[in-house]
Amino acid sequence: MDVEILNEETGGRVAVRVAVRLSGRETSRLFLSGDTLIQLPTDGALPEEGAPIPRTSIFLSELAGLRDGFRRVFADAAAAQAYATSVRSQLTTALEGS
Numbered sequence: 001m002d003v004e005i006l007n008e009e010t011g012g013r014v015a016v017r018v019a020v021r022l023s024g025r026e027t028s029r030l031f032l033s034g035d036t037l038i039q040l041p042t043d044g045a046l047p048e049e050g051a052p053i054p055r056t057s058i059f060l061s062e063l064a065g066l067r068d069g070f071r072r073v074f075a076d077a078a079a080a081q082a083y084a085t086s087v088r089s090q091l092t093t094a095l096e097g098s
Contacts, residue, residue, distance in 0.1 A: 001026055003091050004069070005084045007077075013046065014080035018087050019069030020060065027064070029095055036060040036094040041086050044079025045072050060094050 002021040007014055022030065030036070042054045054072075063070055074080040 001091070001095060003088065005088055007080055007084065009077075010073075013073050013075060014077050015071055015073045016080050016084050017069045017071045018063065018084075018091075019066070020064045020091060022060075022064045026095060027061075030061060033095075036090075038063060038087065038090050038094070040070070040072065041083050043082065044074045044076060045083070046075055048072075060091075 001023075004017075004019045006017045008017070009015075036059070037057050038060055039057050040055055042056060045054055048054055058070060072083065074083065
């Protein structure tokens with residue numbers, strides 16, 4: 001699994017983009033063992049445009065299918081770092097049990 005988590009500062013805010021690419025073998029394992037739900041922490045996150053409530057989770061297969069990854073904007077670097085750490089930890093263990 002190739003995981004890319006990038007932070008970029010924009011106008012005093014920090015955007016975090018999470019992208020995942022799975023090999024064919026990993027995609028098959030995910031299909032056979034059941035999809036993994038990744039929690040998307042919202043602490044310190046700014047409201048998303050066009051969304052009445054922030055998204056709190058995403059299936060690993062859906063995240064892997066997003067060409068540009070999933071992006072969330074935070075008010076400060078500490079909240080962005082906590083989010084990135086949490087998501088990376090979940091992704092690191094996502095396919096271990098299968």
